[in-house]
Amino acid sequence: MTASWLRRLEWFQRDPRGKWVGLALAVIGLAVLPFALEASVGRTWVRIIDLALLYAMLALGLNIVVGFAGLLDLGYIAFYAVGAYVYALLASPHFGIHLPWWILLPMGAVLAAFFGVVLGAPTLRLRGDYLAIVTLGFGEIIRIFLNNLNAPINITNGPQGVNMIDPIAVNGVSFAKTNMLLGISFPGTHLHYYLLLLLTALVVFVCLRLEDSRIGRAWAAVREDEIAAQAMGINTRNVKLLAFAMGASFGGVAGGLFSSLQGFVSPESFALWESITVLCMVVLGGMGHVAGVVLGALLLATLPELLRHTAAPVQQQLFGKVILDPESLRMLLFGLALILVMLLRPAGLWPSPTRRRELTSARAPGTV
Amino acid sequence: MALLEARNIRKSFGGLLALSEVSLTIETGEIYGLIGPNGAGKTTLFNVLTGLYKPDFGAVVFNGNDLTGRKPNLIADAGIARTFQNIRLFANMAAVENVMVGRHLRTRAGPLGAVLRDKTTMAEEADIRRRAHELLEYVGVVRHAEALAKNLAYGDQRRLEIARALATDPKLLALDEPAAGMNPTETASLRALLEQIRADGITILLIEHDVKLVMGLCNRVAVLDYGKKIAEGAPAEVQRNPVVIEAYLGGALP
Numbered sequence: 001m002t003a004s005w006l007r008r009l010e011w012f013q014r015d016p017r018g019k020w021v022g023l024a025l026a027v028i029g030l031a032v033l034p035f036a037l038e039a040s041v042g043r044t045w046v047r048i049i050d051l052a053l054l055y056a057m058l059a060l061g062l063n064i065v066v067g068f069a070g071l072l073d074l075g076y077i078a079f080y081a082v083g084a085y086v087y088a089l090l091a092s093p094h095f096g097i098h099l100p101w102w103i104l105l106p107m108g109a110v111l112a113a114f115f116g117v118v119l120g121a122p123t124l125r126l127r128g129d130y131l132a133i134v135t136l137g138f139g140e141i142i143r144i145f146l147n148n149l150n151a152p153i154n155i156t157n158g159p160q161g162v163n164m165i166d167p168i169a170v171n172g173v174s175f176a177k178t179n180m181l182l183g184i185s186f187p188g189t190h191l192h193y194y195l196l197l198l199l200t201a202l203v204v205f206v207c208l209r210l211e212d213s214r215i216g217r218a219w220a221a222v223r224e225d226e227i228a229a230q231a232m233g234i235n236t237r238n239v240k241l242l243a244f245a246m247g248a249s250f251g252g253v254a255g256g257l258f259s260s261l262q263g264f265v266s267p268e269s270f271a272l273w274e275s276i277t278v279l280c281m282v283v284l285g286g287m288g289h290v291a292g293v294v295l296g297a298l299l300l301a302t303l304p305e306l307l308r309h310t311a312a313p314v315q316q317q318l319f320g321k322v323i324l325d326p327e328s329l330r331m332l333l334f335g336l337a338l339i340l341v342m343l344l345r346p347a348g349l350w351p352s353p354t355r356r357r358e359l360t361s362a363r364a365p366g367t368v
Numbered sequence: 369m370a371l372l373e374a375r376n377i378r379k380s381f382g383g384l385l386a387l388s389e390v391s392l393t394i395e396t397g398e399i400y401g402l403i404g405p406n407g408a409g410k411t412t413l414f415n416v417l418t419g420l421y422k423p424d425f426g427a428v429v430f431n432g433n434d435l436t437g438r439k440p441n442l443i444a445d446a447g448i449a450r451t452f453q454n455i456r457l458f459a460n461m462a463a464v465e466n467v468m469v470g471r472h473l474r475t476r477a478g479p480l481g482a483v484l485r486d487k488t489t490m491a492e493e494a495d496i497r498r499r500a501h502e503l504l505e506y507v508g509v510v511r512h513a514e515a516l517a518k519n520l521a522y523g524d525q526r527r528l529e530i531a532r533a534l535a536t537d538p539k540l541l542a543l544d545e546p547a548a549g550m551n552p553t554e555t556a557s558l559r560a561l562l563e564q565i566r567a568d569g570i571t572i573l574l575i576e577h578d579v580k581l582v583m584g585l586c587n588r589v590a591v592l593d594y595g596k597k598i599a600e601g602a603p604a605e606v607q608r609n610p611v612v613i614e615a616y617l618g619g620a621l622p
Contacts, residue, residue, distance in 0.1 A: 018392075044450065125544055187555070205483075206483050209482055209483045209485065210479060210482050210483065213477065213479075213481075213482030213489075213493070214471075214472060214475055214477045214478070214492075214493070215478065215479050216482070217465060217468055217469050217472070218469065218472055218620075220458065220460075220461055220465070220469075221458050221461070221469045221472075224457075224458035224459055224460055224461060225456050225457075225458055225459075227420070227440075227456065228452065228456040228457070229469070230439070230440045230441050230444075231418060231419075231420070231440045231441075231443035231444060231449075231450055231452075231456075231473060232441075232444060232449075232469055232470050232472065232473070232532060232533075232535075232536060233441045233445055233470075233473030233536050234469070234472050234473070236441070236443050242479065246479065310428050340440065
């Protein structure tokens, strides 16, 4: 029984047809996932997966800056905020402007990339801790601006945030309500899920291609030894700015999607804690490894929700009362998980093959 | 024709005058040695020539262009490639990737090409990889092409650094103590490699402590002591120069 299963697994990996079959199965699985979730655990979970995919995009963007180019950025959420507010201000009754999403998402990406360069330019000489502090400050500056730009001219509507943001609509099909398509009813959460899945797949594709390219090698060189990289003719300024811009643009797109998904944004959503969370996803998953980063984002975005839904009932059943409220338990377990991962798997849960070699073997096979 | 001309270079760090009015001329096709006791200012001069330091005074002219105070990447672009005294490889990249980074300067693909993988980009990428393998073969570490740079043996790391520098298509290869820490066998094979590079038409600037290597290999030698050039000329002449002997061994007792 086991042997036949193993053989089948091998066939999947070796035979090119097996690869296609595997891919087809994965696509079908991902396509029916929202319906399966809704049927088994409720629509809330489709929404949680939507948010998890948003976080995956954010983590992938941050991974370009932190994982590929080795620049520690603690203010990454600012670019998410830029994308979110671009969408919110230009597709809501706040200014009475209602631009379509396919203009606003690229616009958010471009503006976030611009801010990435604006942040990157003055920090080019900084490294490590110093860079982290400056980027942290930048993230807070953006948030505080959003919080206070309601006077003398009301631009951002301050702490109240922007409300009634237009949902994404494709061909007149609004993502805010349930639609009948081909005889199947698709709730808005499901439609968002498909869009987010598509865009996340696109971001993964772009990241993988960038990593294995002339640009990706230049980023890695800057990460490994900036002085040597420059001595080898790499324009470290441009290469670092490119990393900031690319990473920020993914954050900008994710921000726009966040706006349309929520229908409401306020500065509160872009606090320092969010930057830290995204950084944790990158580090926990496996810095520099695209698949690991996605795993990290999905885990850290869904596990707290799982806890929220199970902690209270489980305690009720075990002790007859709720001893620790789920929210404080969440932080407790989060911290514990971080410590354990750093102790047991310092390269992350799913590190890249090179990274693993780096930390485990003193000498790679084949060398003398 | 002079390939590189350094004129009256002065560099001080705080109160310490590391280089005072040092001038030297390197001719195309030669191996030019730079020797001197520890702390004489050899590496400082090296860093000025390759753009890591800006000189306080003086000029660096390379191939007819004034390179004084230019950034290291522009100097590499102009045709000076270097290695480092304390090896500075990209430790966690494969050996072949290290050399591929060296090709960055002579290739063009941007992020769009990287994502789309159009024909031009793919051709360029294949070319980068092929050239990197050629250079690994050339310096003799091709069998470790896929190993992480930091896992290579010490001597191989030195050779890998040379391959990475050669990948930038330099006119002048500047080597900072390439034989440091090598045993006599490794030094002998390094010497053969440097002779091969010279024969292939690349000029070499060599800082070295191994006197035997310098004397056997270099066409001309300059001696630095306390930031000043105290002698220059053919190795045999310099070796007999009483000022040089005094700098290395100290003067006669009064």
